[in-house]
Amino acid sequence: MGEHAHRPPPAIGSTAEMSRTVTGDDIATFTSISGDLNPLHYDETAAKASRFGEIVVQGGVASAILNAVVAEKLPGPGTVFLNVNWNFTAPVRPGDVITGRVEVLEVRDDKPITKVRTTVTRDDGTVALVGTAVCYTMAIE
DSSP, X not given: OOTTTTOOOOOTTOEEEEEEEOOHHHXXXXXXXXXXOOHHHHOHHHHHHSSSOSOOOOHHHHHHHHHHHHHHTSSOTTEEEEEEEEEEOSOOXXXXXXXXXXXXXXXXXXXXXXXXXXXXXXXXXXXXXXXEEEEEEOOOO
């Protein structure tokens, strides 16, 4: 058995976070993966005329840091999302440093399933995403 095969469930109230700087290259990479060519991500004129007033990254770029937090830190390796319920509350722009944070809200007794509160916060303190997610943690051999 691997070191993560029988890991104890996380404690309710435990937290973990990770930070990264978002770049214009993230927009191009996400477009390559998704096909999302929304002018808000590429066209300065369209973006300036929008309510955001500037180029913004795709929501998938902003939320991706949460994938890293749950897979790398809490609940940890082998964890995948089963369900997410996210509100995107502010834009993330190239150059922003974002911090993804999870807090354990519920842990099931019968299965390795955890409900977490999720947030993505910009370095200026603005919350860009808030919500919850349900995670399943597979044993890793």
